[in-house]
Amino acid sequence: MTGRVARVAVDVALAHLDRLFDYEVPDKLADAAVVGARVKVPFSGQMRDGWIVELTDSSELASLAKLAKVVSPEPLATPEVYGLIRAVADHYAGVWSDVARLAIPPRHAATEKSPQREWPEPKKLERATVLPSYPAGDSLLEALAEGRSPRLLWQAAAVHGGPGDLLGGVIEAVDATLRSGRSAVVVLPTVRELTPAVARFRAVFGHGAVGSLASEAGRSARYRAYLAAARGQARILLGTRSAVFAPVHDLGLVVIVDDGHDGHEELRAPYPHARAVAILRSSRQQAALMLAGHSRSIDAQALLQRGWLGELALSPAEARRVVAPVRAVGEVEREHDPSAARLRIPSMAFRFLREHLPQGPVLVQVPMTGHSASLACQRCGNRALCAKCSGPMRARRRDVPECSLCGFKPTRWSCPHCHTSQLRTPLAGAARTAEELARAFPGVLAVNSSARNIRDEIPDEPAIVVATPGAEPAAPSGYAGVLILDTEVTLSRVSLRAAEEAMRRWSNAAAMARRPVDGGSVLLVGSATHPAVQALLRADVAGFAARELADRADAGLTPAVKMARIVGDPDAVREFLDNDPWEGIDILGPTEVTTDRWAALLRTPVDRARELARSVKSAAAIRSARKERGKLSIHVDPGSLEDR
Structure with a gap:
């Protein structure tokens, strides 16, 4: 078919349908149907949300369904944004639409249509004092100011102020990046860390020059900040984990603060970690990357030992003099x-x-x-259990015991072993x-x-x-x-x-x-x-991280290996494992982890990481196409092997 054709990423969370679909663009929608626009399309007898990823003049299909509606002509799903979301979905063996829901905030029509404020040029920092106190700190700032893209792990000294000023060092790196004409994104683990960080950044660069992107700010404020990034107005953007997707123009630096914090890991499928997204984005867009914290994650240590990251840290002897x-x-x-x-x-x-x-x-x-x-019997020392559900007893307030599972608060607790009512707090x-x-x-x-x-x-x-x-x-x-x-x-x-x-x-x-x-x-x-x-x-955090990584390599655990964890109903796990030959992949399990809940681990060397992700995605697509029953959860690169 020839004519105006839109290739659309349809919001369908089925692995075997995770691809683009062609639709004919009606004449009445031709002007509004731009690449990146949010649309409505007919799909399997229903109207679905979608994004125009590409416009072409032809399709291999003889006839096409037509676009039903252009919800918003705002070009948010640009090829760059689409490519990053696609890369993240493939890395975690997930589907594009699941990642897109995490990356692109819900539309707020009134905010989109209202006039947006002008964003002033960020002020310049007078002098850098934190990073220059580290070996190669001056070289790092010089490289950022010249438009280069170093990738590094910065372990800040564990002390208040001076070389331990974590936010101060990040501000200096952002300032150097801005001097090269590029933009910066800083990702913090929770809103509690974000709020004072935004205040300090605005005090340095100007109140109107710094954007904040977090769902806790409300739907309108979040969408406004995202629009400012997509339109090229915001050059400095701070936020929580979803901010790592912020589509700022001319990205020069991505900073992940305290990357070992579990707040950086998304709790919804496919469970992307902000650190991994930042790594993918840095590679795709040739941007600098900084993992900054007072400690260091074992994942960052693995990247350091592979030579993918550089290091900016004080030696233990130097650190002991300042901390x-x-x-x-x-x-x-x-x-x-x-x-x-x-x-x-x-x-x-x-x-x-x-x-x-x-x-x-x-x-x-x-x-x-x-x-x-927790609470225990004062006389015999046995653990205090709830009389209703046998859950462990605890005390949120003094002298008010309650069950940690069902919340039952007994008027008078009695030990079933020695029949005393006195409790102690171990x-x-x-x-x-x-x-x-x-x-x-x-x-x-x-x-x-x-x-x-x-x-x-x-x-x-x-x-x-x-x-x-x-x-x-x-x-x-x-x-x-x-x-x-x-x-x-x-x-x-x-x-x-x-x-x-x-x-x-x-x-x-x-x-x-x-x-x-x-x-x-x-x-x-x-x-x-x-x-x-x-x-x-x-003061030898680096040595500790290296030993932990070596122990994990001996045990065959992440990040020394690439791993996927499959958890769900027993039959669902077994059927999933039958959907692929898993060549070159170790299969551990499946084993029972809780009642009617089984788990299997798929493991392979790091250099075969892509093969594992492709195999998991293929097995998930077969499961989806066959409509295999049962609950199943797939987690690539799990932060832990314990049940959520």
Whole structure:
């Protein structure tokens, strides 16, 4: 057929239909039907959303259905955007439409039609001070300013201000990129980190020159920021994980802040990670890439060892000169201090608080929220279970036990073993820790920043700030001391990434401590012999990451290998595995993980990653075409091997 033909990506989440479809463009829609436009098309007896990806003069088909409607002539799904979404879908063995829903925000017609404000030219940074304090930091800024595209892992020193100013270093990299006439995208894990980052960027580059892209801002604000990027108005865009797709013009730099944070991983299929999307985009668009954080993920370490990423970091010896000194103490000799005996911390930790409080606020990081994480019988020590569903009992508030599964709150709990009603808390949460420390230090302000009571900032005055990881409030001049409790709990999480996550949490907490010259220090309560604790004591995060990666290579785990996890109904998993010969791919399982829920692992060397993704996609397409029944979840490059 000849004439005006639109090749459309139809919003159909079926693997065997994950391709473009040809439609005839009626004369009345010819002007509005542009590449990238959002349209409505007839598909399998229904009207479906779609995007025009290409316009041609002919089709191999003899007759074509016609475009029903151009919903919006705004060219959002440009070839560049379509190509990136296609690459991400192929990388994760997913379908284009699923990724497109994550990448392109829902349309807000009123915002699209209303006049948009003018975006001023970003102001220039007077002088860079953070990155130049690192080896090759000046060379990095020079390369960005000259229009080159370096790819690097920047491990910022774990200290407040100076070389540990993470946002300050990112601002310097963005400023250098802008000087080359290009744009920059900065991706942060959650809105809590995004909000202060946007405020600081706007203070440097000008309020109107920085855009923010996050779903929490509301549908209109999110779509407005996306339009500004697509129209070439926004040159600096900050946001959460979906912002990595932001279609800014002349992209020069993508920054992923704290790439090990689980907030960067999408919870909807095909579960793309912002780091992986940034890597694909950097390669496709020849843009610079920076993975910035106070720690480093094992995935970033793997890229570093393969030579794909460069490194910008201080050596352990240099880092120890600028970061607050770190010590570790075990749970011993509590009885030597009568005051400390009432607490669940050793006497050295008690003295640590007493010595640092006169200098300013002290941060106490605990791994869990609430009054206690679990409850046990005071007399026999058996775990306290719910009388209704046998779920574990916990206490969000003092003396109010409740079931963590069904929420049942008994008037009087009774132990089925010894029939006593007295409960104890083997492990206290943030709320109880704050209560205990408030009683131990009368007259000192005790703040609980966790769960729904998260504080953003505290004043520079003596205070005990108890916080869970990620909920630590900022202190303008940094914390006089940082006390990290219950390290064994963090390290014993049911996760293959427990040690990596512990290092990330502790490094972020240590980065809030003042410099050594200002009296800052860090104390960990727990076993000092664990490799993660030892690495923090020596400021050798790189060595720890290298050892973790080597251990994973020996065990055949990601990121040392390419892996896909198939989880679902037993028959669905078995039928899926029968849909491909899986040549050169190891199959582990399937095995039962929970009742009526089975899992299988597909594993191959990294250099055969594309073959694994293609095989998984082919098996999914066969499953879709055959209409095989049962629930099934496919996760390529899973962050963990535990059930969600």
